[in-house]
Amino acid sequence: MAGFIVATRPPNRRLFLWRALKPLGALCALLCSIVFVLLLGNGVFGDVLISSDATPSPGAYARLAFSLFFLMWVVPFILYGIAMVLVHVFRTADIHETLPPLLATVLVWELAVSDLFTGAYDAAFFGARMALTFGAPLSITAVSLWELRRLRSRHGITERQAMLR
Numbered sequence: 001m002a003g004f005i006v007a008t009r010p011p012n013r014r015l016f017l018w019r020a021l022k023p024l025g026a027l028c029a030l031l032c033s034i035v036f037v038l039l040l041g042n043g044v045f046g047d048v049l050i051s052s053d054a055t056p057s058p059g060a061y062a063r064l065a066f067s068l069f070f071l072m073w074v075v076p077f078i079l080y081g082i083a084m085v086l087v088h089v090f091r092t093a094d095i096h097e098t099l100p101p102l103l104a105t106v107l108v109w110e111l112a113v114s115d116l117f118t119g120a121y122d123a124a125f126f127g128a129r130m131a132l133t134f135g136a137p138l139s140i141t142a143v144s145l146w147e148l149r150r151l152r153s154r155h156g157i158t159e160r161q162a163m164l165r
Contacts, residue, residue: 001092004099008163016162019095026088030081037074040067096162097151101144105137112137 005016092099112133115121121129151157 001095001099001103004096004102004162012162016095022094023088023091026081026085030078030085033074033078033081037071037078040070097155097157098148098159098162101147102159105141105144108137108140 001020005013005020008016088094092103115133121132124132148159
């Protein structure tokens with residue numbers, strides 16, 4: 001997405017950056033809440049659960065009770081945040097209508113190249129390995145090109161218009 005935004009001319013660049021704020025904000029909110037819970041768990045639960053003393057102090061139990069109450073309060077927000085991330089982060093069409101097929105094509109070919117270099121299907125014979133490695137990228141590329149053609153023919157939406165080129 002960053003490459004798509006950088007490739008556009010300045011009038012559209014600001015618009016696409018503005019549209020990308022919602023997905024980025026949803027993703028950042030989810031990551032921050034998970035990091036917060038992890039830090040809370042390491043800081044508070046570590047004193048009580050991993051203690052060198054045989055009996056923790058009453059203050060440690062109070063912190064544990066407060067932390068458990070706080071976690072019970074935070075967990076619904078985290079679950080709601082996960083739902084919002086699924087709604088907003090994967091809605092790249094909000095930035096521009098041609099971005100989902102372009103992004104799908106780039107990501108699937110990137111995965112195919114990584115499969116080639118990591119030897120993901122070395123145990124399979126050559127024909128199966130080629131089908132497993134290149135089958136999904138070729139089919140997704142075909143569907144993406146079909147989607148781009150339909151956007152151009154039915155709605156007049158092209159990548160060049162998005163980038164003002």
